[in-house]
Amino acid sequence: MSITTEPNKLDLSHLVQGNRVHGSVYTDEALFQLELERIWYRGWVYVGHESEVPNKNDFVMKSIGPQPVIMTRDNGGEIRLLQNRCPHRGNQVCLKEKGNTRAFTCPYHSWTFSNTGDLIGFAFPDGYRDNPDADKKRLGLGVLPRVESYQGFVFGSFAAEGISLAEHLGGAAETLDRLVQTSPDGKIELTAGYLKHRARTNWKFILENECDGYHPAFVHSSIFSVADSAIGTYYGDQSTALTRDYGGGHTEVDLRPEFRKADIPLRWFGTTAERLPAYVEAMNTAYGKEKARQIMIDGTPHVMIFPNLFIAEIQVFVIQPISVNETIQHATAIQFKGAPDLNRRMRQQTMGSVGPAGLLLADDTEMYERNQRGAESLTPAWLFLGRGEQRERRDENGYMVGHSTDEVPSRGIWRHYTQVMEAQS
Amino acid sequence: MSAADIDLLHRVTAFIYREAKLQDEHQYDDWEALWTDDGVYWIPANGDDIDPEKEMSIIFDNRSRIALRIRQFHTGKRHAQSPRSRLRRVVSNIEIAESSETGIRAFSNALIFESTVRADTVWSTRNEYFLRPEGETFRMARKNVFLTNNDRALFTLSFLV
Structure with missing residues (x-):
């Protein structure tokens, strides 16, 4: 249980001061973890370019910081950013750097996902029949909630809400x-x-x-x-x-x-x-x-x-x-x-x-x-x-x-x- | 193997060993002199079968860019080689794939140990040579270096490989 009323409050004034920065901003492991949380997993981050997935069902492996991200162009032509982690046992559903596919099948237990991230089907489905928690709608791949492009450059954000890409890019x-x-x-x-x-x-x-x-x-x-x-x-x-x-x-x-x-x-x-x-x-x-x-x-x-x-x-x-x-x-x-x-x-x-x-x-x-x-x-x-x-x-x-x-x-x-x-x- | 084949393999092996030594010891000018006037030095990225005319390679130098690379070393301000990497490579598995009056295609494997301030790094390569006979020895018309890990993110590779 937190002992302060503002557990997330961070004060960097002892590290960044106008025309000087403290050397530890480049070396502090805890600060790096906070950067992941507040810059890389919250704000807009560039992922890839539309020309890298020119055709329907193209995909290419990209990243946001240490996180692998699959950039796909779905069957309707829309660009999606998916995480390469099966919701069943955490295995990787995509092992290729790029390609063209409508669906990713996890090699571990053969769960199959569309290139929008939705779970299409289980292998041996009898084992999940009548189990209310085995709801396909809730067992899709991780999907980045926000994807926007500007001049073909595709940006993604792990945060469901925040400023628009236009606001982020500004001038x-x-x-x-x-x-x-x-x-x-x-x-x-x-x-x-x-x-x-x-x-x-x-x-x-x-x-x-x-x-x-x-x-x-x-x-x-x-x-x-x-x-x-x-x-x-x-x-x-x-x-x-x-x-x-x-x-x-x-x-x-x-x-x-x-x-x-x-x-x-x-x-x-x-x-x-x-x-x-x-x-x-x-x-x-x-x-x-x-x-x-x-x-x-x-x-x-x-x-x-x-x-x-x-x-x-x-x-x-x-x-x-x-x-x-x-x-x-x-x-x-x-x-x-x-x-x-x-x-x-x-x-x-x-x-x-x-x-x-x-x-x-x-x-x-x-x-x-x-x-x-x-x-x-x-x-x-x-x-x-x-x-x-x-x-x-x-x-x-x-x-x-x-x-x-x-x-x-x-x-x-x-x-x-x-x-x-x-x-x- | 005929006596002529053995002789050719011996001479090609001597050439490849000499190249390795010049590289390990940063003998830039002597190494540059191994090239023909139309030499091409290629180190692909992201696999061994990419088209260097269309896709990014780690190195795809024509003869004039090979010369530029060497001149940059000689400025003494090629920071990535100042101080120079300490190097030793072991070359093996030398084989001649094709040979004719005009040229020889040969392969070798190399393991290169590089020591720098950053760390000690081991590089592994498959090398393909196109050699043109010149007297008892050869010149390189093309050298292709297939790094075993060329599909991965690589540390700086600023020595002659």
């Missing part, structure tokens, strides 16, 4: 609009398969690094120097690019000021219109020359949708916490519908950059693991996140912005984190 929804309009068809697909990269680190070091524009000049100097890449200058001291906090924990590095200064279509992708004539023509036809030109100058976003969907211009990453000090990053190349010539380059660049052997991500991941070992040291107990605090400002939409190397995103993430962690429901 950051515009970044997904910006992403899909880079396709002449206005659609992206995630059909190239995932690289799965495991790291001994807390998930929040990855979350914060995604829009940390301070590290590329140092962590990635090796590849910038040998690959003749312009990316380094966007993250230099003289860059006009911005970091942005959309609220809700969503953060961005907005490189458009740099691309608009150059005013060259497809510079954002390190190529030229001449090299991708079919794509440019398809864009001109779809949007008209003027708008197409602006889209091709602006490029795709670099945005971290809290807590686990990172869009890095040409890749999608999904952050999956496994335990307080272990995280998996799932990464794939974005494919733009109607742009095969662009897509080939997307895949080639993605394979070179990300995953366990990636020319970029192996070094990022090395840093995450060092961060974690550092956070396990006792002193200094606090991590300082004050970079650019004195020069941050509100943009025309009221969002906080700073220099591309400033820690506006980290501060925004921790503000939101404190809010959702301290909330009682």
